[in-house]
Amino acid sequence: MADGNHPSGDLYHEKEKEERGIGDxxxxxxxxxxxxxxxxxxxxxxxxxxxxxxxGQTVELSEEANRRLLRKIDRHLMPKSQIMCIVYGLNYLDxxxxxxxxxxxxxxxxxxxxxxxxxxISGTEYSWLSSLFYFGYLAWEYPxxxxxxxLPLGKYSAFNIIMWGIVLSCxxxxxxxxxxxxxxxxxxxxxxxxxxxxxxxxxxxxxxxEQGLRTGIWFSFNGFAQIFGGLLAYGIxxxxxxxxTIMAPWKIVFLVTGILTTTVGLLFxxxxxxxxxxxxxxxxxxxxxxxxxxxxxxxxVGNKHFKWYQLREALLDPLCWAFFLYALIADIPxxxxxxxxxxxxxxxxxxxxxxxxxxxxxxxVEIVALIVCGLLTLTFTFTLTFTFIFTLxxxxxxxxxxxxxxxxxxxxxxxxxxxxxxxxxxxxSHAPRYIPAEITIIICYSLCLLIMAFIHVxxxxxxKKKAAIRAAPGYVRLENQEWLDLTDGENVEFVYTx
Numbered sequence: 001m002a003d004g005n006h007p008s009g010d011l012y013h014e015k016e017k018e019e020r021g022i023g024d025x026x027x028x029x030x031x032x033x034x035x036x037x038x039x040x041x042x043x044x045x046x047x048x049x050x051x052x053x054x055x056g057q058t059v060e061l062s063e064e065a066n067r068r069l070l071r072k073i074d075r076h077l078m079p080k081s082q083i084m085c086i087v088y089g090l091n092y093l094d095x096x097x098x099x100x101x102x103x104x105x106x107x108x109x110x111x112x113x114x115x116x117x118x119x120x121i122s123g124t125e126y127s128w129l130s131s132l133f134y135f136g137y138l139a140w141e142y143p144x145x146x147x148x149x150x151l152p153l154g155k156y157s158a159f160n161i162i163m164w165g166i167v168l169s170c171x172x173x174x175x176x177x178x179x180x181x182x183x184x185x186x187x188x189x190x191x192x193x194x195x196x197x198x199x200x201x202x203x204x205x206x207x208x209x210e211q212g213l214r215t216g217i218w219f220s221f222n223g224f225a226q227i228f229g230g231l232l233a234y235g236i237x238x239x240x241x242x243x244x245t246i247m248a249p250w251k252i253v254f255l256v257t258g259i260l261t262t263t264v265g266l267l268f269x270x271x272x273x274x275x276x277x278x279x280x281x282x283x284x285x286x287x288x289x290x291x292x293x294x295x296x297x298x299x300x301v302g303n304k305h306f307k308w309y310q311l312r313e314a315l316l317d318p319l320c321w322a323f324f325l326y327a328l329i330a331d332i333p334x335x336x337x338x339x340x341x342x343x344x345x346x347x348x349x350x351x352x353x354x355x356x357x358x359x360x361x362x363x364x365v366e367i368v369a370l371i372v373c374g375l376l377t378l379t380f381t382f383t384l385t386f387t388f389i390f391t392l393x394x395x396x397x398x399x400x401x402x403x404x405x406x407x408x409x410x411x412x413x414x415x416x417x418x419x420x421x422x423x424x425x426x427x428x429s430h431a432p433r434y435i436p437a438e439i440t441i442i443i444c445y446s447l448c449l450l451i452m453a454f455i456h457v458x459x460x461x462x463x464k465k466k467a468a469i470r471a472a473p474g475y476v477r478l479e480n481q482e483w484l485d486l487t488d489g490e491n492v493e494f495v496y497t498x
Contacts, residue, residue, distance in 0.1 A: 059292045069289055073205055076271060076281055078214055083264070083271050084198060087161055089221030090261045091194045093229045094168050094187065095133065097257055100233040101250035102126060103352035110175070114248050115240060121177050132181050136188025144193040148200060150304050152274040157197045161265030164190035169258030172251040204275055204301045207294055208497045209378065216374025223370070226363030232256065234356040275301045295482045298494040303485040313487050319458060326451045333441040459496035466492045 061069075077084055098106075107126060108118035121129065147156055164187055171183045198218060202211050233253055240249040247255075273279035276290040291301065314320050345355035469475060469492045478484060481493055488494045 059288055061289055061292050065289065066293055069286060069293065070210070072282070072286070073290065077201070077205060078217060083268055084201065085218045085221040085224075086264055087268055088194065088198060088218045089225035089228070090161075090165075090257070090264060091191055091225075092222040093225035094164065094191070094257055094261060096226070096229055097168070097171075097233075097253050098130060098133075098184070100229065100253055100356060103346055103355055104233065104237055104250040104253065105248055106250045114245050117248050118250070119174060119176055119180060121180070125177055129177070129180055129184055132184040133188040133191075136185035137192045138188075139185075140189040140192045141196075144189075145196050146306070148193060148197050149306075153197065153200060153204075154272040154274040155269065157193060157201075158265055158269035158272070160190045160193040160197075161268055162262050163265075165258050165261030165263075165265055167258075168261060169255055171254035171258070172247070174251075201272070203294075203297065203299055205290070205294070208297055212377030213371075213374035216370040216377075220367045220370040220374075223363035223366035226366070227360040229257075230356045230358075230360040230363075234353060237353050237356060277301075298482045298491055300483050300485060307485075310487055313489055317489065319455065319462075322451055322455050322458070326448055326455070329444050329451070330448050332444050456498065459498055463495055463498070466495065 105116055106118045107121050107123075108116055109120035111117040144160070167183060167186050167190060171180070174180050174183060199215075202214055202218075206214050236249050236252050236256075239245075240252070245252070273281075276282065276287045279287060279290070282290060294301075345358050346352055350358060475492075477493065481491065484491075486494075488496070
């Protein structure tokens with residue numbers, strides 16, 4: 001700590017300040033500031049508590065100190081401990097276990113022969129069973145998002161991970177369609193917290209420049225899960241066929257993945273803090289520095305109060321609706337392919353056991369694509385452009401490789417909004433090739449390209465508008481404006497990453 005007028009990590013943030021075009025800013029509140037913003041700033045972000053009593057001091061964060069602190073954060077959250085990565089991979093794996101089970105005997109009628117015993121469901125019932133996960137996800141998405149805000153983030157996320165592992169394990173005890181429906185619904189309920197929760201974790205701990213790579217890393221574990229899940233299911237299928245079994249192979253898949261998820265959830269509870277303020281593996285000084293390093297984001301770490309004016313602003317924001325449509329449309333293919341991919345491969349003439357292996361190369365494609373795009377964001381600022389290219393590559397794999405080379409599956413977004421229509425595009429009457437579903441996938445990704453183009457153009461326009469306001473005579477910046485819990489529309493210092 002050093003004496004000064006304004007707590008700011010100048011040594012570390014100088015380059016990013018230049019990119020935002022803000023240069024030197026007024027260190028305090030001066031006369032004639034928008035009364036509405038002053039009113040809203042009274043209920044500030046939780047990060048403000050860390051800086052109380054520090055008036056007249058400067059928090060110095062050098063490049064070396066920042067790198068050391070970043071390595072420590074990564075060691076506990078990201079690539080080194082891999083706890084967030086493993087959890088997100090299990091999130092995808094647990095959804096796709098139904099796809100593996102579908103060609104391991106789940107749909108067969110009950111039988112004394114465990115290798116050929118299922119719960120006796122039709123193709124239509126399987127489609128609805130796939131959709132029930134997303135109904136549960138949709139039903140609980142808003143309540144869980146509110147709870148992520150109100151409750152301790154790390155503990156609530158860990159609770160959901162543990163519960164979805166327990167629920168998934170219970171699928172091994174299912175004997176009929178009704179029981180399967182209940183399991184799938186509650187699996188969606190508990191997994192609804194994962195993606196929004198992880199987005200919050202990433203924005204809390206990393207700068208916008210760092211978030212692209214970190215998001216790419218934990219998202220890439222969908223690919224690792226696809227590889228691991230295929231090998232696991234294949235191993236179980238071969239072992240039970242060779243040595244016999246007292247339990248149906250598909251039940252073993254649910255039991256193993258469920259127990260694994262619960263175990264990882266307990267580790268998550270131990271390792272991942274709620275935020276920097278109560279992080280046990282950071283010293284008190286490091287907690288301040290961990291907050292200071294994300295000051296440039298202009299987002300803070302959270303405010304537990306619901307604000308109606310922010311809801312109104314979100315409902316009127318074209319950007320919110322663009323992301324809503326993108327998530328809705330992009331996840332229609334996700335909902336179908338994650339549950340029908342194994343059956344699609346069987347439709348090309350491969351055996352059920354071979355289909356479990358042939359799904360793994362798609363995971364490798366996803367890993368490489370996501371990590372490469374994440375690395376590019378460290379060099380280039382056009383993050384949305386890379387997302388645009390990523391979506392285009394998904395369209396390419398869907399339209400060309402999927403119909404001709406079944407081992408390849410396109411990298412798909414995780415469900416921010418639940419895609420119930422996805423499984424319904426795979427109708428039993430269209431088996432085994434499901435051509436209408438493939439056409440639907442191509443159309444969806446084409447629309448996503450248009451939406452991403454709009455998002456890019458809109459954000460460019462908003463950044464120019466804010467830059468003009470900051471450059472206008474008489475513009476003043478509130479002290480600690482980053483921690484005042486202002487919206488992106490209110491805070492002209494907030495710049496959209498492109």
